[in-house]
Amino acid sequence: MNAIALVNCEFTDRALWSRILAEADEASTQDVFFKPVVVDTIAECRDLAGAIISRIAGLLSPPASSMSLHMALRSLLDQDSRILAAAAFDMAAVLDRDPATTKALHVLLHAKGFLALQTHRFAHALWNAGQQDFALHLQSCASRSLQVDIHPAAQLGIGIFFDHATGIVIGETSIVEDNVSILQNVTLGGTGKEAGERHPKIRSGVLVGAGAAILGNIEIGANARIGAGSVVLRPVAPETTVAGVPARSLHQNRSMAPARTMDQLFDDGQPLYDVGL
The missing domain is CATH 1.10.3130.10 (serine acetyltransferase, domain 1)
Structure with missing residues (x-):
């Protein structure tokens, strides 16, 4: 722990x-x-x-x-x-x-x-x-x-924070490691009816913004940030910010612990969801 x-x-x-x-x-x-x-x-x-x-x-x-x-x-x-x-x-x-x-x-x-x-x-x-x-x-x-709908088989770590929590869905083969923060209306889901490992793996220290959907058996690296309203279909490298539909990499994080700081702004002060796509 x-x-x-x-x-x-x-x-x-x-x-x-x-x-x-x-x-x-x-x-x-x-x-x-x-x-x-x-x-x-x-x-x-x-x-x-x-x-x-x-x-x-x-x-x-x-x-x-x-x-x-x-x-x-x-x-x-x-x-x-x-x-x-x-x-x-x-x-x-x-x-x-x-x-x-x-x-x-x-x-x-x-x-x-x-x-x-x-x-x-x-x-x-x-x-x-x-x-x-x-x-x-x-x-x-x-x-x-x-x-809040979490499948009983999903593996969750400790020090997890669900802010507001309404509408959070976490699928059966999801893994959420320690010290992760997830805001409301977030989905950790699959991409269809495939069997086996089909849900995201969220590594420690990740911040997931409101309304984000992370779909498929993909890894979100430690201390990454997922912008509000994003749709993430590909793996995210550690300490990286992604946002948009579909999500794209923006830059390395300002904070090494985004889940604890709850920092949801870009370097220029724009909210994480405002990516102009």
Whole structure:
């Protein structure tokens, strides 16, 4: 695991959970109408993993069956603690890269990209264990409730940030490595009905702009930038910016870590989508 996002001690599992508890207590004191939300999500939980499970179960299932899903997810976590080992990295990524999010509590309660990622980690574990029906059920629930559709077989790293997240689609044989940032309405898809490896491989540190479509079994090199609205059909070299329909290479990146800086402007200040094609 790449620990860049957790170098600061404030982003450890226990520190994040302590921060969430403090923020929840403050929010409950300040707003009586918000207090029941905090109680339902936080009060009965003993750690960050438990709170995430509680939030996922509450969002994805009707009240009558949410407890059953909660129990199933907890059992799965007890069997394989690695499922949510990346949660702190993902939460740290949101806090580090989204200036609109200042509280860890808000990530847990409101950041559907974060919650979709954690749901996928359960679904991926189920898929690998041969429980494909349950895995596909979780995928379907997350797609309906969170508007993020990630096939359970897709391989996702840690420290991933889905900004806004609405409309993100990630296909079955996709790979998304560590510390990648993806904005809304991005598709990592195939080019037809071919079998086998047919989806993109997104290497570490990549920034994918809103509305981009990356299609086929192609590699997007580490620390590349994909402009908003681009259609990428060919491999992209590391540390390169591409944009347009179809996407073309523009220049090497100004930043060695575009996924962390979220830098979406050209050197002359033009937005990445404005390529004049």
